[in-house]
Amino acid sequence: MSYLLQIRNLKKHFPIAGGVLRRSVASVKAVDGVTLDVLKGECFGLVGESGCGKTTLGKTVLRLYKPSMGHIFFGTPNDTVNEITTLEATNPKSRRLRRLREQYDISMYRGRDLLLLRRKMQIVYQDPTTSLDPRMLVKDIIGEPLIAQGIAKGEEAKKMVIEILERVGLSERSLYRFPHEFSGGQRQRVAIARALVSRPDFVILDEPTSAVDVSVRAQLLNLFTDLQKEYGLTYMFISHDLSIVECISHRVAIMYLGKIVEYSTTEEIFEKPLHPYSQALIASVPVPDPTQRRERAPLTGEVPSPVDPPVGCRFHPRCPLAMSVCKQKEPLLIDAGNQHYVACFAVNREIS
Numbered sequence: 001m002s003y004l005l006q007i008r009n010l011k012k013h014f015p016i017a018g019g020v021l022r023r024s025v026a027s028v029k030a031v032d033g034v035t036l037d038v039l040k041g042e043c044f045g046l047v048g049e050s051g052c053g054k055t056t057l058g059k060t061v062l063r064l065y066k067p068s069m070g071h072i073f074f075g076t077p078n079d080t081v082n083e084i085t086t087l088e089a090t091n092p093k094s095r096r097l098r099r100l101r102e103q104y105d106i107s108m109y110r111g112r113d114l115l116l117l118r119r120k121m122q123i124v125y126q127d128p129t130t131s132l133d134p135r136m137l138v139k140d141i142i143g144e145p146l147i148a149q150g151i152a153k154g155e156e157a158k159k160m161v162i163e164i165l166e167r168v169g170l171s172e173r174s175l176y177r178f179p180h181e182f183s184g185g186q187r188q189r190v191a192i193a194r195a196l197v198s199r200p201d202f203v204i205l206d207e208p209t210s211a212v213d214v215s216v217r218a219q220l221l222n223l224f225t226d227l228q229k230e231y232g233l234t235y236m237f238i239s240h241d242l243s244i245v246e247c248i249s250h251r252v253a254i255m256y257l258g259k260i261v262e263y264s265t266t267e268e269i270f271e272k273p274l275h276p277y278s279q280a281l282i283a284s285v286p287v288p289d290p291t292q293r294r295e296r297a298p299l300t301g302e303v304p305s306p307v308d309p310p311v312g313c314r315f316h317p318r319c320p321l322a323m324s325v326c327k328q329k330e331p332l333l334i335d336a337g338n339q340h341y342v343a344c345f346a347v348n349r350e351i352s
């Protein structure tokens, strides 16, 4: 098993300008210290309530946003990542650290390096009506990345476009049509073709089935699984629909207010969620059998503002198990083999 993506203490803060001089007076801490690893060839699910920072995390990883802090490694050997992490802690000003980061840490990439990276990492958004340019023909929508990245042009590009179109289930006749001439599901297929035409290794699927009805959703999910096998893709599947994430992901991370609360294999997360937030989130999934009752109370209240997140454990104002220590100390993220979790004070009380 090797890692494709390794994220270390990643932060993305959006400044809020205020006053006459429009100085930065505060910031939205959309992503606030995320550390996680994505394995080559897996579908990594990312779930959490609306506004908890999933899209921002995805866009920062793809370098569509410049990170405020932290490291992102893509296809970097494990030893190198460990060396960088050690140097960061022991010798942060060393020349070797700077050189290694410039070479491997994509949070430092600029210009041509960034352009080359775009080929390998792509994103499919929730709503193809807004993500596809309505004035462009399908052949140009899909062919554009090939030309922009200097991969192919002319007849060769057209051949590649037709090939991927057919692969996502659309015919050659779609080439000279505009996005509005398609149904929602077909439009999403165009967006998938555009993302895959440059043959990326990693694709972020950001709520890719939220804008379509249930039957189309099932077809798209099958298509994602088939394409993953055929092209050896690695996915990050973002959604707040836990039942979809459960059926498509190998592993799942639960995000809350800019941080990862826990991540593990899909089975572990759904059968034995460790953190009170994961437990409550999973308890909010409707049970198909009305005679069965959930053991735990589902979530109440709303996600607090990421401008001023709660001190201590971010979940404490909504947590049914909160104790006084939760308001003062921030719990740590623990790595325990497959499982990575925030060591909740209340849950771990019996263990410690």
Ligand SMILES: Nc1ncnc2c1ncn2[C@@H]1O[C@H](COP(=O)(O)OP(=O)(O)OP(=O)(O)O)[C@@H](O)[C@H]1O
Pocket (backbone or CB within 6 Å): 014, 028, 029, 030, 048, 049, 050, 051, 052, 053, 054, 055, 056, 057, 240, 306
């Ligand atoms: N460009 C931006 N400038 C300022 N704040 C932003 C920006 N983009 C996102 N935010 C804020 O960052 C927080 C996280 O937003 P984000 O869109 O990443 O959440 P999400 O988990 O994807 O939500 P959803 O499930 O609704 O898509 C929100 O409070 C949002 O208002």
Ligand SMILES: [Mg+2]
Pocket (backbone or CB within 6 Å): 054, 055, 056, 206
């Ligand atoms: Mg989002």
